[in-house]
Amino acid sequence: MTAPHPTVRHLYVHVPFCPSICPYCDFHVLTRRAGLVEQYLERVEDEAARLAGEYAVDLDTVYIGGGTPSFLRDAEITALAGSVRRHLGWGRLENTLEINPGTVSVDRAALWRDLGFDRASVGVQSLDDATLKFLGRQHDARQAREAVTTLVGTGFRVSGDLITAVSGQPLESDIRGLVDLGVGHVSAYTLTIEPGTEFARRGVTVEEDDERAGFEQTEALLGQLGFTRYEVSNYARPGQESRHNLAYWLGRTYLGLGPGAAGHYPAGRLPHTPHPTPHNLLTTRRTNPHLHDWLTGAAGEVQPIDAEEYVTDALFMGLRLRAGVNLADLTRRSGLDVRERYAGAIAANVRLGLLTLEGDHLRATPQGWWTLNRVVTDFLEA
Structure with a gap:
């Protein structure tokens, strides 16, 4: 079978497993149960092989997201990366792993680097313990700071996620604190109450004034700190833009691997x-x-x-x-x-x-x- 052209240069891999489900999350995620991760890894191997047979693939970027990919055990993330490399190759320009702060240690960060990941997208969300508790996060501010510091020290290009428009959130402190840790990229998302989430069932609301204030304050402060807003929700120091996400915004084709993953194909x-x-x-x-x-x-x-x-x-x-x-x-x-x-x-x-x-x-x-x-x-x- 001849693979069609043009060549696909980007791959997204979805890992659906999380240690817990955040009350604002409407992604396809679930907690791990006995045998499920093993079945998932076997199916990833099969699907990666099929994609390699159906499309011309020469990857520039790989993005492993979720869910909480860093929640996978060391042998599991090693197997997942191995399946991708074996059938589809690895990104020449950028390879991103989404990381929960509570899963980071010096040894694990070194393993992830050895597997070929060079960019870490860290779900910090806030550096304020009260805000993190409200958001249902399992890590605290100290763990978030230590995780980012460890990843920067291990040689990752680090992006930090922030959630804005949370009532009582010290947004300026969150932004300055994250930048001081050495991140080169910030993704700032307004808290959105999606149907079917725990927040929706609890009747949590987000005031439009808070949403607009967070939108404007984030841009102004990150601009002062040397970051350019290159996309609605994303800010980077020069050269630190997400090459993988730019492929989405520029309408490029990409493979989607894993449950719930979306792909844009030739x-x-x-x-x-x-x-x-x-x-x-x-x-x-x-x-x-x-x-x-x-x-x-x-x-x-x-x-x-x-x-x-x-x-x-x-x-x-x-x-x-x-x-x-x-x-x-x-x-x-x-x-x-x-x-x-x-x-x-x-x-x-x-x-x-x-x-x-x-x-x-x-x-x-x-x-x-x-x-x-x-x-x-x-x-x-x-």
């Missing part, structure tokens, strides 16, 4: 079928089923992407970036004249001060970032 053919896709489809998206169905080999949800959907997806993701979207490049990639097709939506949002258009570069303004869903809805309805 449209040479639909996954699990011998037939070519229709000529007007550019890519396909597939979302794997959750763990128990995935373990049986059940097929995931497949969504063929035509030119118009490709463009609206690219606008939704690309407008999250400070650099915005190059409309000429998007026209070339999609075969659709983007400026002509969406002239009305572009003009209307420029008039409202939500977008700017300079040459071929379409960008969201700060107000446009705040109302990005509304902006993209205009394109969907065009």
Whole structure:
């Protein structure tokens, strides 16, 4: 079987296991039970082999997320990394492991580095014990500081996650404290109450004023500390941007491995079928089923992407970036004249001060970032 082109250069691996489920979390996660991790690792091996046979793969980035990948025992994370390397290779540019502060030790950090991980995304969330308790985190502020310090000292490029808009949170102290620990990247997410979560069942709410204040305070303070906001929720020192996440925002194809993992695939053919896709489809998206169905080999949800959907997806993701979207490049990639097709939506949002258009570069303004869903809805309805 000939693997289709173009080459896929990015891989996301989902590890669904967590020591506990946070009250705000709506990801596909679960606590480990006897035998489940072993079954998961066997299935990862099989799925990695299948992906290697179906697609041309030459990886620039690998991102192992969850869940809590660092919750895997040493032999388990070694086996997982081995399956990826054996069938799909390893990222030339960046290999990220998501890490819970409570799982870090000097020896474990050294093992992760030896396995080839060079970037750590650490779920700090806050450096205030009261805030961490409210968020249901299992680590405390001391563990978070020690974890980041250990990872920086082991040679990782470290990104720290923060949650903002928590009532009573000392946000400035959280930000300054995280930066002082030596991180080169910060991901700052507003606390969002998702349906079905424990917070939703408890009636927890987030005030819009707190949300907006956190949004603005984070950008202002990190800017003073030498970080650039290169995406709505992400800040980096020069050269410390997440290369893997940039692939998502730039509309690149990537493999999704593991239960609940989503992938964006070349449209040479639909996954699990011998037939070519229709000529007007550019890519396909597939979302794997959750763990128990995935373990049986059940097929995931497949969504063929035509030119118009490709463009609206690219606008939704690309407008999250400070650099915005190059409309000429998007026209070339999609075969659709983007400026002509969406002239009305572009003009209307420029008039409202939500977008700017300079040459071929379409960008969201700060107000446009705040109302990005509304902006993209205009394109969907065009």
